[in-house]
Amino acid sequence: MKKILAVLEKNFKRLVRSKVSALVIFLGPFFLITIIGLAFNSSGLNNVVIGAHAKVNNTNIETLLNSIRSQDINVRMYDDGQRCINSVVDGDTNLCILFPEKIDASNKIQFHVDYSRLNLVFAVLKIISAEVQNQSSKIGEDLTKDLLSKVKITAVTMKSSSDVLDNMRRNANALGYQLTNITQQLDKMSLSMDFSKMNTTELRNQSKEGNKGVKSFKASMDSGIAKNKKQLESLDANLKSDRVLLADKKDVIMELKRNVSIVYNNLSCVDKTYIFANRNASQILDRLKQSDKKDCALLFSVMKVIDDNINDLNDIDKQMVDAQAMITSARQDLLDMERQSRLVTNQTTSGITELNAQLDDVDKTVADTKARIAQLNKSKNALKQQLGMISGKLSTNDQSFAELKGNLDGIVKNLENVSMITPDSIINPLATEIKPLQKNKTKLSYIFPGLLVLVIMFVSVLLSSTLVMKEKASKAFFRNLISPTSDFTFIFGNYLTSIIIIYVQTIILIAIGSLFFNVRLFPIIDGILISIFFIGSLFIFLGMLIGYMFKSEETTTLAGIFISCILFLFSSMVVPIESMQAAVAMIAKVNPFVLSEAVLRQVMIFEGSPFKLPLLIMMLSGYIIALAALSFYYLKFTKEKID
Amino acid sequence: MVVKAPLIEIKNLTKEFNGKQVLSNISFNIMPGQIFGIIGQSGAGKTTLMRTLVGFYKADKGSIIFRGKNIRDDIKYIRSIFGFCTQENAFYEELTVMENMRYFGRLYGLQNKLIEERIEELLKLVELFEHRNKLATEISGGMKRRLDLACALIHRPHVLILDEPTTGLDPLLKKHMWTLIKRINQIGTTIVISTHLMEEVEVLCNDVAIISNGKLLVVGTTDQLKNWYSRNEEIHLETYPGRYQQIVKALKSYNLPIPYVTHEGHKVIIYTPYAERVLHYIIHVLEEMNERLLDVDVNKPSLNEVFEALTKRQR
Numbered sequence: 001m002k003k004i005l006a007v008l009e010k011n012f013k014r015l016v017r018s019k020v021s022a023l024v025i026f027l028g029p030f031f032l033i034t035i036i037g038l039a040f041n042s043s044g045l046n047n048v049v050i051g052a053h054a055k056v057n058n059t060n061i062e063t064l065l066n067s068i069r070s071q072d073i074n075v076r077m078y079d080d081g082q083r084c085i086n087s088v089v090d091g092d093t094n095l096c097i098l099f100p101e102k103i104d105a106s107n108k109i110q111f112h113v114d115y116s117r118l119n120l121v122f123a124v125l126k127i128i129s130a131e132v133q134n135q136s137s138k139i140g141e142d143l144t145k146d147l148l149s150k151v152k153i154t155a156v157t158m159k160s161s162s163d164v165l166d167n168m169r170r171n172a173n174a175l176g177y178q179l180t181n182i183t184q185q186l187d188k189m190s191l192s193m194d195f196s197k198m199n200t201t202e203l204r205n206q207s208k209e210g211n212k213g214v215k216s217f218k219a220s221m222d223s224g225i226a227k228n229k230k231q232l233e234s235l236d237a238n239l240k241s242d243r244v245l246l247a248d249k250k251d252v253i254m255e256l257k258r259n260v261s262i263v264y265n266n267l268s269c270v271d272k273t274y275i276f277a278n279r280n281a282s283q284i285l286d287r288l289k290q291s292d293k294k295d296c297a298l299l300f301s302v303m304k305v306i307d308d309n310i311n312d313l314n315d316i317d318k319q320m321v322d323a324q325a326m327i328t329s330a331r332q333d334l335l336d337m338e339r340q341s342r343l344v345t346n347q348t349t350s351g352i353t354e355l356n357a358q359l360d361d362v363d364k365t366v367a368d369t370k371a372r373i374a375q376l377n378k379s380k381n382a383l384k385q386q387l388g389m390i391s392g393k394l395s396t397n398d399q400s401f402a403e404l405k406g407n408l409d410g411i412v413k414n415l416e417n418v419s420m421i422t423p424d425s426i427i428n429p430l431a432t433e434i435k436p437l438q439k440n441k442t443k444l445s446y447i448f449p450g451l452l453v454l455v456i457m458f459v460s461v462l463l464s465s466t467l468v469m470k471e472k473a474s475k476a477f478f479r480n481l482i483s484p485t486s487d488f489t490f491i492f493g494n495y496l497t498s499i500i501i502i503y504v505q506t507i508i509l510i511a512i513g514s515l516f517f518n519v520r521l522f523p524i525i526d527g528i529l530i531s532i533f534f535i536g537s538l539f540i541f542l543g544m545l546i547g548y549m550f551k552s553e554e555t556t557t558l559a560g561i562f563i564s565c566i567l568f569l570f571s572s573m574v575v576p577i578e579s580m581q582a583a584v585a586m587i588a589k590v591n592p593f594v595l596s597e598a599v600l601r602q603v604m605i606f607e608g609s610p611f612k613l614p615l616l617i618m619m620l621s622g623y624i625i626a627l628a629a630l631s632f633y634y635l636k637f638t639k640e641k642i643d
Numbered sequence: 644m645v646v647k648a649p650l651i652e653i654k655n656l657t658k659e660f661n662g663k664q665v666l667s668n669i670s671f672n673i674m675p676g677q678i679f680g681i682i683g684q685s686g687a688g689k690t691t692l693m694r695t696l697v698g699f700y701k702a703d704k705g706s707i708i709f710r711g712k713n714i715r716d717d718i719k720y721i722r723s724i725f726g727f728c729t730q731e732n733a734f735y736e737e738l739t740v741m742e743n744m745r746y747f748g749r750l751y752g753l754q755n756k757l758i759e760e761r762i763e764e765l766l767k768l769v770e771l772f773e774h775r776n777k778l779a780t781e782i783s784g785g786m787k788r789r790l791d792l793a794c795a796l797i798h799r800p801h802v803l804i805l806d807e808p809t810t811g812l813d814p815l816l817k818k819h820m821w822t823l824i825k826r827i828n829q830i831g832t833t834i835v836i837s838t839h840l841m842e843e844v845e846v847l848c849n850d851v852a853i854i855s856n857g858k859l860l861v862v863g864t865t866d867q868l869k870n871w872y873s874r875n876e877e878i879h880l881e882t883y884p885g886r887y888q889q890i891v892k893a894l895k896s897y898n899l900p901i902p903y904v905t906h907e908g909h910k911v912i913i914y915t916p917y918a919e920r921v922l923h924y925i926i927h928v929l930e931e932m933n934e935r936l937l938d939v940d941v942n943k944p945s946l947n948e949v950f951e952a953l954t955k956r957q958r
Contacts, residue, residue: 002749002752003749003750003752005749006746006749006750009746010735010738010742010746013737013738013742014735014737014738017737017738017778018737474735475729475731475732475733475734476733476734476735476743477733478699478727478729478733479727479729479733479734479747479794479795480750481699482697482698482699482722482725482727483722483747483750483751484719484720484722484723484750484751484752485750639699
């Protein structure tokens with residue numbers, strides 16, 4: 001640090017003791033800002049003279065020229081067009097306007113300009129073009145009014161056409177809907193039949209079998225009935241004979257019973273004390289057993305057996321009577337059955353015959369139906385195809401209608417919009433208002449960042465290169481290098497000297513700009529000083545590199561000016577970068593001057609932090625590191641070349 | 644008898660610039676406390692040798708040993724104990740005498756108090772104390788040389804290298820400078836001085852090395868050199884029409900005791916230990932060549948002339 005301070009002190013003493021250097025360092029920026037401030041601290045154009053020539057004077061031209069004069073521009077009239085043009089060449093006027101005899105679209109107003117005075121030409125053209133535009137607008141306004149009324153009528157007509165088209169479209173849609181329904185119904189209509197179920201062959205076979213069965217049935221019935229009849233006859237005869245026998249036996253038993261009853265009575269078996277009424281035989285028997293009348297009991301038992309037998313015989317007889325009745329009934333049934341059988345057989349036979357005839361009819365009808373269904377299916381498909389085509393055409397028509405309708409609506413809307421537009425908005429379609437991002441700024445404020453970068457660049461490059469060159473030219477340089485001091489100390493010492501001077505100059509520029517020319521800079525001084533650190537460092541190291549690279553003071557100064565001029569010319573200060581060729585513009589965008597100006601513009605015009613542009617700061621830092629490294633390399637290289 | 648070890652040993656030193664050999668295989672020793680002279684013509688390589696000695700240039704081959712250590716091992720230390728005076732004044736003209744010394748004192752890392760003490764002491768030594776506040780540009784040439792010497796001594800170096808310290812000074816100032824150098828040497832500083840002035844060598848130096856075209860021709864004490872060269876006498880001839888080249892050729896063709904003959908301008912120079920005898924033959928040769936003798940001069944050569952002759956022979 002002590003060594004760096006020694007280098008710093010030595011550098012400042014050398015600079016200050018050179019009176020011219022001190023004057024340039026401190027008074028240079030003062031004069032620069034004063035001159036530029038006085039020149040640019042306004043917002044308009046002064047002392048601009050334009051020439052004009054009109055073959056015929058008319059109100060429009062007079063109005064236009066008066067409005068130009070109202071912009072503080074002097075207008076000088078010429079009788080001859082060529083003299084007017086020559087006045088631009090001679091520098092008497094800044095621009096010449098030649099008016100045609102009749103001002104309309106086919107007769108153009110000519111501007112004769114000297115593009116070598118680029119900035120001025122565009123500034124003057126801008127004002128005059130605006131005035132010409134105003135006049136042109138007034139003329140166009142009347143024409144536009146007429147045009148707009150015709151557009152309104154057209155819009156109404158088109159709108160009614162659009163309604164007609166709507167109706168057509170609705171009808172077509174209804175028709176399409178109906179067609180769709182018909183098609184759907186046709187689809188639902190099934191013409192297919194299962195003829196397999198109408199196969200009569202089986203029925204015919206069954207009919208034959210039935211006929212056979214009927215005959216067989218009749219035979220078996222007849223045989224069975226005859227057989228049953230016979231059996232019934234036999235049974236009836238047997239019953240009759242059995243009944244006779246039964247009646248005989250019953251008579252015998254009855255006789256027996258009478259005899260026993262007599263015995264019984266004879267034996268006085270009847271107990272008159274004993275009430276027999278409502279007594280059953282067992283009770284009576286038990287009474288008899290309990291008494292001493294054993295025989296009576298025995299007789300009573302026999303009588304009871306005989307009664308039982310008689311009852312049995314009565315029952316059997318009754319059953320036989322019933323059986324006879326049943327046989328009679330069965331015989332009658334057989335007769336009925338025989339009759340029924342015959343009837344059935346006859347009816348079945350005739351039914352089968354009739355069935356066969358009907359089956360023949362059915363077969364015939366099925367065949368006919370099949371043919372008709374086939375024909376019907378064919379017709380259905382043809383119909384569907386026709387319907388499909390019609391539906392498709394209707395759909396296409398609908399789309400066309402929709403498109404037509406859309407177009408018509410669009411035209412109507414456009415026409416309505418056009419009719420709603422004022423003539424002024426057609427004449428001046430783009431309503432513009434220029435709003436400066438930073439208000440209350442003079443031209444000096446806008447050029448201040450560029451100006452400051454320019455000053456910093458030239459001062460840094462020339463100062464640091466001169467410092468290095470003076471050092472190299474001095475014989476003391478060798479003594480410095482053989483001292484136990486690192487190269488860094490000398491490079492950093494020179495850098496510090498330069499950056500301090502840059503800061504001093506910047507503060508002088510800012511102070512004068514703020515105090516005398518109303519450029520608002522002190523509130524953003526911190527941002528400016530940070531930016532100047534990066535910008536100043538970059539150009540200082542560039543200057544140091546130039547100083548170490550070149551041998552003589554003259555070539556160093558020339559190289560410094562040459563490189564600075566290149567950086568300046570390839571920035572937007574002279575011609576916008578965007579107007580350069582693409583490849584050159586790409587390179588120009590990374591021009592340290594352009595980067596520096598962008599950073600300082602961010603700070604001074606938009607009053608933002610330089611770190612809002614981190615990429616630019618990084619790029620500047622990259623340049624600084626690279627240039628510093630190269631400076632170190634060239635210092636080492638320079639040592640070998642010292643005489 | 645105690646044999647002193649050399650302070651600086653230069654061993655086979657070779658240095659090239661852009662493929663051109665500026666120093667070629669140079670070896671010699673410098674003893675502590677002596678004034679060592681390096682003699683050579685302009686462009687002989689003296690400055691390169693001295694800059695290499697202080698570590699400013701790096702030798703391509705060979706080495707420089709200081710007190711047993713290679714100077715490249717600790718170049719910062721070497722620079723802090725070596726002082727260097729260039730041919731031209733190596734200080735800033737825009738600074739005062741004191742400011743220059745103060746600046747270089749700081750570069751050598753000295754404390755401010757020590758710097759002020761040294762400034763006073765050295766300015767008194769070089770007799771500039773009265774002019775201490777004058778700008779360097781305002782003092783005379785002799786004072787500037789002394790200021791340069793003072794600047795080189797500000798850090799009290801062990802070895803002081805003086806590259807032609809009296810170049811451009813008038814005889815009086817030269818002598819003053821020589822006295823100063825002797826005084827500096829007397830306070831224990833080893834001095835290496837490059838010069839092409841034999842008188843300076845005779846007055847100041849203990850040992851001398853003569854180099855030419857980057858090559859070491861001879862090393863020895865001044866007495867040794869004088870003794871060697873005192874054996875020869877120098878004959879200067881001027882003739883008419885003066886076909887000197889042919890005369891030199893003819894003299895060389897005879898088997899005469901002439902170790903060295905050359906022509907320079909309008910005269911032929913002959914070195915010989917037997918001047919009288921050789922002169923007889925020379926007159927004979929000139930007669931044969933139809934050359935008329937205009938002037939003849941016979942004398943003992945000075946160291947300066949011997950040096951010139953020696954370096955020319957080497958060329």
